[in-house]
Amino acid sequence: AMLSVVQDVLIRPLPYAHSDRLYAIWASSESTGQTRVAASGPDFQDYLDQSRSFAHLAEYIPRFTFTWTGDGEPKLVTCTSVSEDFFPMLGIRPYLGRLYEPREYTYLENDTLIVSYNFWKNQLGGDPHVIGRVVHFEGVSETIVGVLPPLADLFPDTDVWPKHTVRPSWPYMKWRGNKFLRVMGELKPGVTPAMAEEDLTAILRRVPEEPRDVRVHVVPLKQDLVGNVRLPLLAAFGAAALILVVACINVAALLLARAVKRQSEMAVRLSLGAGLRRIMQQLVTEGMLLSAAGCMVGLLIAWSVLRALARIPNMPLPRIDEIHLNGRALLATVAVVIATTLLFGWIPLLSVSQLSLSSALRTRGAEGTGRRRSSLSLLVVSEVACSVVLTVSVGLLVHSFWRVIHVDPGFQPQSLLRVYLRTNYYSEKGRVFWKGVLTETASLPGVRHVALSDWRPGRDAAIATFVFEDRPNDLTRLPSGEGSWVSADFFRAVGTPLIAGRSFTEDDNENTPPVVIINTEAAHQFWPGQDPIGKRIGVNYTGPGRRTDAAPRLREIIGIVGNIRHDALDTPAAPAVYLPYLQDETNHDMATMSLFLRTDGNLMALTDSVRDRIHAVDPNQPVQNIQDVADLVSQSVATRRYTLILVSAFTAVGLLLAAVGVYGVISYVTSQRAREFGIRIALGATRGRVMSYVLRGSVVLTTLGSLIGVFGAVFLSRLFSRLLFEINPLDILSFSAGVALLVLVSIGASLLPAWRASRVDPIIAMQSE
Numbered sequence: 001a002m003l004s005v006v007q008d009v010l011i012r013p014l015p016y017a018h019s020d021r022l023y024a025i026w027a028s029s030e031s032t033g034q035t036r037v038a039a040s041g042p043d044f045q046d047y048l049d050q051s052r053s054f055a056h057l058a059e060y061i062p063r064f065t066f067t068w069t070g071d072g073e074p075k076l077v078t079c080t081s082v083s084e085d086f087f088p089m090l091g092i093r094p095y096l097g098r099l100y101e102p103r104e105y106t107y108l109e110n111d112t113l114i115v116s117y118n119f120w121k122n123q124l125g126g127d128p129h130v131i132g133r134v135v136h137f138e139g140v141s142e143t144i145v146g147v148l149p150p151l152a153d154l155f156p157d158t159d160v161w162p163k164h165t166v167r168p169s170w171p172y173m174k175w176r177g178n179k180f181l182r183v184m185g186e187l188k189p190g191v192t193p194a195m196a197e198e199d200l201t202a203i204l205r206r207v208p209e210e211p212r213d214v215r216v217h218v219v220p221l222k223q224d225l226v227g228n229v230r231l232p233l234l235a236a237f238g239a240a241a242l243i244l245v246v247a248c249i250n251v252a253a254l255l256l257a258r259a260v261k262r263q264s265e266m267a268v269r270l271s272l273g274a275g276l277r278r279i280m281q282q283l284v285t286e287g288m289l290l291s292a293a294g295c296m297v298g299l300l301i302a303w304s305v306l307r308a309l310a311r312i313p314n315m316p317l318p319r320i321d322e323i324h325l326n327g328r329a330l331l332a333t334v335a336v337v338i339a340t341t342l343l344f345g346w347i348p349l350l351s352v353s354q355l356s357l358s359s360a361l362r363t364r365g366a367e368g369t370g371r372r373r374s375s376l377s378l379l380v381v382s383e384v385a386c387s388v389v390l391t392v393s394v395g396l397l398v399h400s401f402w403r404v405i406h407v408d409p410g411f412q413p414q415s416l417l418r419v420y421l422r423t424n425y426y427s428e429k430g431r432v433f434w435k436g437v438l439t440e441t442a443s444l445p446g447v448r449h450v451a452l453s454d455w456r457p458g459r460d461a462a463i464a465t466f467v468f469e470d471r472p473n474d475l476t477r478l479p480s481g482e483g484s485w486v487s488a489d490f491f492r493a494v495g496t497p498l499i500a501g502r503s504f505t506e507d508d509n510e511n512t513p514p515v516v517i518i519n520t521e522a523a524h525q526f527w528p529g530q531d532p533i534g535k536r537i538g539v540n541y542t543g544p545g546r547r548t549d550a551a552p553r554l555r556e557i558i559g560i561v562g563n564i565r566h567d568a569l570d571t572p573a574a575p576a577v578y579l580p581y582l583q584d585e586t587n588h589d590m591a592t593m594s595l596f597l598r599t600d601g602n603l604m605a606l607t608d609s610v611r612d613r614i615h616a617v618d619p620n621q622p623v624q625n626i627q628d629v630a631d632l633v634s635q636s637v638a639t640r641r642y643t644l645i646l647v648s649a650f651t652a653v654g655l656l657l658a659a660v661g662v663y664g665v666i667s668y669v670t671s672q673r674a675r676e677f678g679i680r681i682a683l684g685a686t687r688g689r690v691m692s693y694v695l696r697g698s699v700v701l702t703t704l705g706s707l708i709g710v711f712g713a714v715f716l717s718r719l720f721s722r723l724l725f726e727i728n729p730l731d732i733l734s735f736s737a738g739v740a741l742l743v744l745v746s747i748g749a750s751l752l753p754a755w756r757a758s759r760v761d762p763i764i765a766m767q768s769e
Contacts, residue, residue: 001184001301001302001305001309002240003237003301003332004324004329005306008322009233010228010234014357015153017090017285022183022190023185023193023642024183024219024221025184025222025682026038027179027214027216028214029210029215032478037179038181039059039181039182040177040178041166041181042176043176044176044685045177051185051196051199051203053188053196054185054191055089057089057183057186058086058089059183060080061080061180061182062080062155062180063158064078065077066138066162067424068080069136073692076624078160080158084100084163084165087100088187092118092148092151094149094150095149095150097131100112100145101194108468110162110163111141112145113142113160113162114145114158114160115130115147116161117149117151118150123159125430130694131144131145131147133147138424148161149567152319155320157320167179174247177540185216188231192503197218211390212477229639232328239650239654241681242389242390242650244392245386245410246383246386246657246658248343251253251378253661253665256375256376263297263455287341288341288557295333299333301328306323309323315638316639317470349596364753376665377665380661381704383661384702384706384709385709386712387654387655387657387658387709388705388706388710388712388713388742389712389713390737391738391739392709392713392717392735393738395646395738396731397644397723397724399731401637401640401725402638403727404640405569405637407569407570409564410565410573411495413630413633413766415598415599416449416628416630417606417626418457418594418597418628418629418632419623420624421621431582433621434452434487438450438452438487438595440614440617441610441613443611444606446600446601447598447599448600449489449493451489452595452597453487453581453593453596454492455486456565458636462482462541463480463483464541465539465540466526466541467538469535469538470536470537480524481522481574483576484566484577485579485590486504486580486582487582488506488580491503492598494564494598499562500560503559508582509582515556515583516537516579517560517561518532518559518561519562519564519573520560520562521563521573523560523661532560533559533560535557536557537555537577539577555579560600570640595610596629606629607626611623624685643723655742655745658746658749659745659748660749662701663750667752667756669697678761678763681762682762691754691757696754699746699749702747706742706743709739712733714730715736
């Protein structure tokens with residue numbers, strides 16, 4: 001199962017033309033603290049005009065929403081707009097109809113549209129005559145000219161694919177500081193990623209407004225689409241590989257013990273003329289039959305696991321719809337089965353090759369047990385060592401996840417409802433609509449506070465740069481942070497404390513002096529040891545909502561609030577500013593807002609009432625996304641949660657195998673030493689003493705294995721340290737807990753064999769010899 005997941009998500013090439021030469025393009029600047037900066041329209045135009053490294057370049061804006069009207073109740077659809085070279089670069093051909101023509105890539109040409117396969121199938125009924133059908137988005141009539149094929153690898157949640165261009169284009173596309181365009185390109189044959197990075201970096205550094213240390217990075221497109229799941233998947237795959245090793249060691253121990261019991265049989269076969277080669281063929285055949293049966297059962301389980309995986313809601317795994325038991329994974333599984341069978345099948349063969357025929361026939365295997373005990377002990381130590389690596393790893397992940405979920409998010413997500421609203425209001429009508437929504441929903445029973453904001457919990461916050469009145473500003477190194485438009489009651493609604501100054505009121509509008517509230521992180525970074533209340537700061541937004549490239553208006557700081565972790569619980573709070581939405585002079589950012597409702601606790605009972613109150617203000621307003629903010633916060637750490645679940649499941653299997661292995665070996669050893677224990681008891685040893693003697697041997701093996709496992713865990717913990725949150729990779733608590741758990745399991749597995757050894761009848765034990 002893990003082979004299939006890793007193969008389909010991380011290894012399998014993207015199904016596009018020249019996928020090995022497709023790269024995403026990002027910029028970074030150490031001086032501004034930005035590591036993943038998108039491009040502006042002029043940046044992309046410079047890349048097109050000056051770069052000699054790419055055969056194709058395309059820009060796109062992923063996952064924004066439009067309102068679909070005119071076909072029943074208005075609905076929100078997810079859009080990804082693309083530039084002229086996007087589809088040709090990827091080699092995408094339409095499933096129905098055609099792609100956009102070059103003449104249609106102008107910013108005033110918006111009467112044609114391409115839709116996704118899923119949208120055509122699910123929303124348009126799979127109409128084979130859909131080409132030429134007119135649909136209405138944002139009040140504009142558009143004619144469907146094409147349907148794309150299924151694109152599971154590339155923004156599978158996209159419903160429609162509008163066109164986009166930087167030449168000619170809207171004014172906000174022409175401003176150098178407005179960086180919100182994603183860029184990808186196809187390298188020319190013979191051009192390396194390093195050469196392309198130097199080429200693009202040189203282009204960007206020729207721009208006076210850019211930071212002097214700006215660098216451009218090209219990232220393989222597959223890696224960029226996979227995002228941050230690569231390391232968690234590799235960690236889970238490593239855990240699965242360790243389980244395989246533990247299972248193989250377990251089987252080797254069982255085969256070795258079985259070979260001892262069959263020693264007389266093998267001696268008879270050898271004495272009758274069978275050679276070692278014939279014995280080897282027999283043992284390997286037996287091993288292959290067992291392995292084949294196990295492989296078939298394992299593949300059935302793997303198929304079931306992968307089907308269940310695809311059904312998990314909100315699973316943060318890209319390309320999940322394409323994960324299946326693919327041919328390469330099946331071949332690799334068969335190869336692993338054959339290799340492990342041959343490798344560990346040699347262990348009993350070595351026992352047979354060292355067999356003394358006369359002693360084996362005479363003693364039925366009683367001699368040579370010391371050497372076999374050493375072999376079994378070595379296997380137990382190895383098994384314990386692998387298990388310790390697993391238990392320590394899961395201990396680190398558990399401790400890390402505990403730290404994450406106990407982080408103070410800076411607000412109170414419990415009993416907080418969020419309603420995402422995408423409107424068509426880009427003018428004064430927007431203010432009337434939002435005031436009506438606030439008034440209507442505030443009067444609902446069980447609602448204590450309502451507020452508006454363009455912040456989406458668990459998602460990247462809007463990026464802004466800051467200029468200061470009280471100091472010189474280097475326009476190439478403006479500090480950056482997060483920004484949000486909010487209404488007057490926002491901080492009370494989300495439960496963020498006001499540290500100093502005052503909050504917004506309804507009087508903070510377009511007719512009053514511009515004001516701003518900052519968080520404590522901004523206060524500490526920009527005015528350390530000072531009181532920022534009364535100082536003035538300018539805020540530059542990045543994104544389609546920015547409608548002017550002029551210097552921002554200076555706003556007076558009227559308050560300081562606590563730090564809100566806007567993106568995810570494991571993302572540190574950045575400097576943030578909050579602006580009153582009634583002072584949005586462009587009215588553009590007012591088109592898309594979230595309504596937050598602080599309730600008495602029964603969230604979902606309010607959904608229908610909230611929808612009705614919003615429709616009372618505007619019957620045509622789509623109201624689809626009504627979410628519990630606590631769920632959104634939980635989803636922000638879903639990758640960590642599922643990684644922990646996977647590794648924990650593998651660790652549980654590893655512990656079970658380790659317990660079975662220790663139990664089997666200790667049982668075999670005690671059965672071989674029954675005469676010794678009988679003599680000890682006959683000479684006066686108490687049964688408790690015999691038990692402690694057996695347990696002491698188990699503890700010695702467990703301790704040796706634990707020491708080796710700790711060294712392995714130290715090495716591996718540094719490799720996946722990026723999965724940890726605010727804990728040291730050598731966390732003593734996690735290491736101690738992991739080792740202690742394994743020791744307890746090993747001792748528990750040894751109790752029954754030790755008890756049996758203490759119950760040996762001395763007379764029967766000595767007669768049996």
